[in-house]
Amino acid sequence: MSNQNFQKRHRAEKRFKAYGLISLVVAASMLAVIIGSMAYKAIPAFNNYTLNLEIDMSNQSTNSTIEDINYRGLLRDSLFSLFPEIEDRSKKRKLSKLISSSSSYNLQDFIIENPSYINKKFYFNVLFTDDSDLFYKGYVDTSLPESERRIDDDEVLWLEYLYSLGRVKNKISSNLFLNGDSREPEVAGFFGATIGSLITIFVTLILSFPVGVFTAIYLENFAVKNRLTDFIEVNINNLAAVPSIIFGLLGLAVFINFFGMPRSVPLVGGLVLSLMTLPTIIITTRSALQSVPPSIREAALAMGASEMQVVFHHLLPAALPGIFTGTIIGLARAFGESAPLLLIGMVAFIVDIPGSISDPATALPVQIYIWADSPERAFVAKTSAATLILIGLLVIINLVAVILRKRYEVKW
Amino acid sequence: MIAASGLLSFKLGKRRARSQLENNEPLRSMPIYHGLYVSLWTILPPIFLLILFLIFKNNILDYLITPFISASTITMGLDEVIYVKNSLMNNISNLNNLIDSDFLSKEMAYSLYGKYSLGRLVIFGSLVILSIIFSFLTFKKLSVRFDARRRVESIFKFIFFLFSTMAVLTTVGIILSLIFETIRFFSHVGFFEFIFGTHWSPQTSIREDQVGSSGSFGAIPLFTGTLLITAVAMSIAAPLGLYSAIFLSQYAKPRTRDWLKPILEILAGIPTVVYGFFAALTVGPFVRSCGEYLGLTVATESALAAGAVMGVMIIPYVSSLSDDVMSAVPVSLRDGSLALGATKAETVKKVIFPAALPGIVSALLLAISRAIGETMIVVMAAGLAANLTANPLSAVTTVTVQIVTLLVGDQEFDSAKTLAAFALGLMLFAITLVLNIFAMIIVRRYRERYE
Numbered sequence: 001m002s003n004q005n006f007q008k009r010h011r012a013e014k015r016f017k018a019y020g021l022i023s024l025v026v027a028a029s030m031l032a033v034i035i036g037s038m039a040y041k042a043i044p045a046f047n048n049y050t051l052n053l054e055i056d057m058s059n060q061s062t063n064s065t066i067e068d069i070n071y072r073g074l075l076r077d078s079l080f081s082l083f084p085e086i087e088d089r090s091k092k093r094k095l096s097k098l099i100s101s102s103s104s105y106n107l108q109d110f111i112i113e114n115p116s117y118i119n120k121k122f123y124f125n126v127l128f129t130d131d132s133d134l135f136y137k138g139y140v141d142t143s144l145p146e147s148e149r150r151i152d153d154d155e156v157l158w159l160e161y162l163y164s165l166g167r168v169k170n171k172i173s174s175n176l177f178l179n180g181d182s183r184e185p186e187v188a189g190f191f192g193a194t195i196g197s198l199i200t201i202f203v204t205l206i207l208s209f210p211v212g213v214f215t216a217i218y219l220e221n222f223a224v225k226n227r228l229t230d231f232i233e234v235n236i237n238n239l240a241a242v243p244s245i246i247f248g249l250l251g252l253a254v255f256i257n258f259f260g261m262p263r264s265v266p267l268v269g270g271l272v273l274s275l276m277t278l279p280t281i282i283i284t285t286r287s288a289l290q291s292v293p294p295s296i297r298e299a300a301l302a303m304g305a306s307e308m309q310v311v312f313h314h315l316l317p318a319a320l321p322g323i324f325t326g327t328i329i330g331l332a333r334a335f336g337e338s339a340p341l342l343l344i345g346m347v348a349f350i351v352d353i354p355g356s357i358s359d360p361a362t363a364l365p366v367q368i369y370i371w372a373d374s375p376e377r378a379f380v381a382k383t384s385a386a387t388l389i390l391i392g393l394l395v396i397i398n399l400v401a402v403i404l405r406k407r408y409e410v411k412w
Numbered sequence: 413m414i415a416a417s418g419l420l421s422f423k424l425g426k427r428r429a430r431s432q433l434e435n436n437e438p439l440r441s442m443p444i445y446h447g448l449y450v451s452l453w454t455i456l457p458p459i460f461l462l463i464l465f466l467i468f469k470n471n472i473l474d475y476l477i478t479p480f481i482s483a484s485t486i487t488m489g490l491d492e493v494i495y496v497k498n499s500l501m502n503n504i505s506n507l508n509n510l511i512d513s514d515f516l517s518k519e520m521a522y523s524l525y526g527k528y529s530l531g532r533l534v535i536f537g538s539l540v541i542l543s544i545i546f547s548f549l550t551f552k553k554l555s556v557r558f559d560a561r562r563r564v565e566s567i568f569k570f571i572f573f574l575f576s577t578m579a580v581l582t583t584v585g586i587i588l589s590l591i592f593e594t595i596r597f598f599s600h601v602g603f604f605e606f607i608f609g610t611h612w613s614p615q616t617s618i619r620e621d622q623v624g625s626s627g628s629f630g631a632i633p634l635f636t637g638t639l640l641i642t643a644v645a646m647s648i649a650a651p652l653g654l655y656s657a658i659f660l661s662q663y664a665k666p667r668t669r670d671w672l673k674p675i676l677e678i679l680a681g682i683p684t685v686v687y688g689f690f691a692a693l694t695v696g697p698f699v700r701s702c703g704e705y706l707g708l709t710v711a712t713e714s715a716l717a718a719g720a721v722m723g724v725m726i727i728p729y730v731s732s733l734s735d736d737v738m739s740a741v742p743v744s745l746r747d748g749s750l751a752l753g754a755t756k757a758e759t760v761k762k763v764i765f766p767a768a769l770p771g772i773v774s775a776l777l778l779a780i781s782r783a784i785g786e787t788m789i790v791v792m793a794a795g796l797a798a799n800l801t802a803n804p805l806s807a808v809t810t811v812t813v814q815i816v817t818l819l820v821g822d823q824e825f826d827s828a829k830t831l832a833a834f835a836l837g838l839m840l841f842a843i844t845l846v847l848n849i850f851a852m853i854i855v856r857r858y859r860e861r862y863e
Binding site for chain 2: 013021026210239260282368369
C-alpha cells in the first residue's frame with residue numbers, strides 16, 4: 001500500500017519535472033520556429049533575375065538632350081526584337097510588362113553617368129517585374145488553371161524562351177539593401193528605413209541618456225526622502241509599464257498638435273521614443289550606482305570630497321559599464337518599437353533616403369509593417385528579409401551590451 | 413554661439429581666480445569652479461529664454477501674421493485662413509517666398525518680413541544682453557573668499573532635479589492630453605453611449621445627410637475583444653511561463669539555467685512587429701487550415717492566432733518575474749519540506765508556490781497589462797470588425813487596433829473619430845495603470861514579508 005503510494009508520488013514528481021522541461025522546450029522552439037520561418041520566407045528576396053537586353057542607340061539624333069531620349073521605347077524595341085513573331089498590340093503591351101517599369105529610369109541614370117554610350121550599341125541588364133521574377137524562382141505553380149496565377153500561359157512561354165536564349169541572369173539583389181521604399185517590389189529596399197531608424201535612435205540617445213543618467217544620480221545620491229521624490233519614483237516605475245502606444249498618443253497631442261512640430265519626422269519620433277526609454281535608463285543606472293560599494297563613497301567623503309565630486313569622480317566612472325549596458329538595452333527596445341511611430345505619422349510612403357532629423361522618414365520596424373500590408377506577393381519575401389535584418393541588428397546591439405558588461409564590469 | 417560664450421566666460425572666470433591666487437591668501441574653491449560658476453550663469457539664462465521662445469514661437473508668429481490676414485483683400489473661409497496662416501508661418505523666414513505667395517501684396521510681404529526680422533533681432537539681442545548682464549554680475553562676485561564650488565554644485569543639483577521631474581512631466585503630459593481630448597470627445601458622443609454601447613462603427617460620413625452619418629461609438633465590443641485575445645494569450649503564457657519558471661528555479665542546474673534564461677528573454681526582445689508579421693503570415697493561415705480540417709469555420713484573422721502569438725511573446729514576462737520570486741522564497745522553507753520527506757514537486761506545489769503566490773500574481777498582472785496594451789501583433793493579425801463574441805475562432809478587434817486605425821493617415825483633428833482614439837487611450841492607460849499599481853503594491857508587500 002505504502003509502496004504503491006510511494007511509486008505514485010514519484011511518478012507525479014517525474015511528470016511535474018517533465019511539464020517544466022516541456023514548457024521550456026516549447027518556448028525555446030517557438031523562437032526557432034519564428035526565426036526559421038522568417039529565414040525560409042526571406043530566401044527569394046536576396047536575388048533578382050535580370051534580363052540582358054541589347055540597346056541600340058546608334059541612330060539616336062544628336063540634338064535631343066539626354067533627358068529627352070525615349071528610354072522606355074528603347075527598352076521595348078530591344079525586347080520586341082527578341083520576339084519578331086508578335087505583332088498584336090495588346091500582346092506587345094503584355095510583353096513589355098514583363099520587365100520592371102523602373103528599368104527606363106535605370107537606363108536613363110546609366111546614360112547620364114556614361115554619355116559616351118550614346119550612338120553605340122551595348123548590352124544592359126534590366127530587372128524583371130516581381131511576378132516574372134517569382135516565376136523564375138519557382139514560386140509560380142504552372143499546373144494551376146491559368147486564371148488562378150499571376151503569370152498566364154503566354155507569359156510562361158515568353159519567360160521560358162528568354163531563359164533558353166541565355167539572356168536571363170540571377171544576381172544578388174542590391175536594391176534590397178541600397179534603395180528606399182517603392183511601390184514596385186523588385187526595386188523596394190529598406191536602406192531608407194534603416195537610416196530613418198538610425199537618425200531616430202540617435203535623437204533618442206542624445207535626449208534620453210543625459211536626462212536619464214542625471215535623474216538617476218539625483219534620485220540615488222541627492223534626493224531627500226520625501227513625498228515628492230517618492231512620487232517621482234513611483235512615477236518612473238509606472239512609466240516603464242505604460243503601453244508604448246500611449247506614448248504615441250502623447251506625441252501626437254503634445255508635440256504635433258500643441259507645439260506644431262511636423263509629422264513623420266525623426267525628431268518627433270526620437271522625442272517620443274526617448275520618453276519611452278527614459279524609465280529603463282533611469283532604473284538601470286540606479287541599480288548600477290547601487291552596486292558600487294558604499295566603502296568607495298565613504299572613503300572619498302572622508303578625504304574631503306564634496307557629494308558632487310564623489311559622484312563624478314568615483315561613483316559614475318565605476319558605474320559606467322552598467323549604465324552603458326542599460327542604455328544600450330533601452331535603445332535596442334526603442335529600435336524595435338513601431339506602435340508610437342505609427343501614430344506620429346512615420347508610416348508614410350517615403351522613397352527618398354532621409355538626411356536630417358527634420359526630413360520625412362520611416363523606421364525599419366514600421367517599414368516591415370508597411371510591407372506586410374502590401375498585397376504584392378513579392379513583398380512577403382522582402383518583409384521577411386527586413387525582419388531578419390532587424391533581428392540581426394538587435395542581436396548585434398545586444399551582443400555589444402553583453403561584451404561591454406563582461407569586459408568592463410568591475411567585481412567588488 | 414552659446415557654447416562659445418560659455419567657454420569664454422569659463423576661461424575669464426578661471427583666469428580671474430588664478431590671478432587672485434597669485435597675490436592673495438589661498439582660494440576657497442578651485443579656479444575651475446570659479447570658471448564654471450560664471451559660465452553657467454552666462455549660458456543658462458539665455459538657454460532658458462530660448463526654450464521659452466521656441467515653445468511660444470507659433471503664438472508669436474500667429475500674432476505677427478493675423479493683422480496681415482485680416483487686412484488681406486481676398487475674402488476667405490475659416491479653413492482657408494488656417495491654411496494661409498500655416499503657409500505664411502512656414503515661409504516667413506524667406507523673403508522671396510513671401511513675395512511669391514498669392515495672399516500678400518508686395519508691400520505687405522516686405523512689411524511682414526521686416527517685422528519678422530525685427531522680432532528675430534529683438535529676441536537675439538535680448539539673449540545676448542541677458543547673457544552679458546548675468547556674466548558681468550557673477551563675474552563681479554568672484555573673490556578669494558567666494559565659495560564657488562558650493563554654488564556650482566547647487567546649480568547642478570537644481571538641474572538634476574529638473575531632469576528628474578521629466579518623468580513626472582511625461583505622466584502629467586499623458587494624463588492631461590488624454591483627458592482634454594476625451595472631454596472634447598464626450599461633447600460629441602455621450603459618456604454612457606461610449607461606455608455601455610455595444611455597437612462600434614466610427615465611420616463618419618462626409619455628407620451630413622447620409623445614413624449613419626454620426627457613426628456609433630460603443631466601446632464594449634472593443635473591450636470584450638481585447639479581453640478575449642488577452643485571455644487566449646494568458647492561457648498560453650501562464651502555464652508555459654510558470655512551468656518554465658519552476659523548472660528554472662527548482663530543477664535546472666546553475667549552468668543550464670545560465671543559458672536557458674537568456675534564450676527565454678530573447679523572446680521578449682524580438683520586436684513586436686516581427687511577432688505580428690509571423691502571426692499574420694504563418695499562424696493565422698495555419699489555425700484556419702487546422703480549423704477547416706476539423707470542420708470548423710475559422711476567420712483568417714482569428715482571435716486565437718493573434719492571442720497565441722501574443723502568449724508566446726509574454727512567456728518571458730511571466731517566467732522571469734516568477735522565477736525571481738520563487739528563488740527568493742527562503743531556503744529554510746524548502747529544506748524543511750524536503751526534510752519531512754516531500755518530493756520536490758510536492759514542495760513546489762504545497763510550500764514554495766503558496767509562499768511565492770503574491771509575487772506570481774503580480775507577475776501575471778503585469779503580463780496581462782502588457783497583453784492589453786500590446787499593439788503591433790493585434791494590428792497585423794487581428795481584425796477590424798468589432799464583433800461582440802466570445803468565440804476565439806472568430807475575428808475580433810481590440811482597443812489598440814482601433815486607436816491605430818483611427819489615427820493613422822491624415823485626418824482633421826476635431827472629428828469625433830480621431831477624438832475617440834484618445835478616449836480609448838485614456839481607458840487603456842487607466843486600466844494598465846491600475847494593474848501596474850496593484851502588481852507593484854503586491855510585490856512590495858511580499859518583499860517586506862521575507863526581508
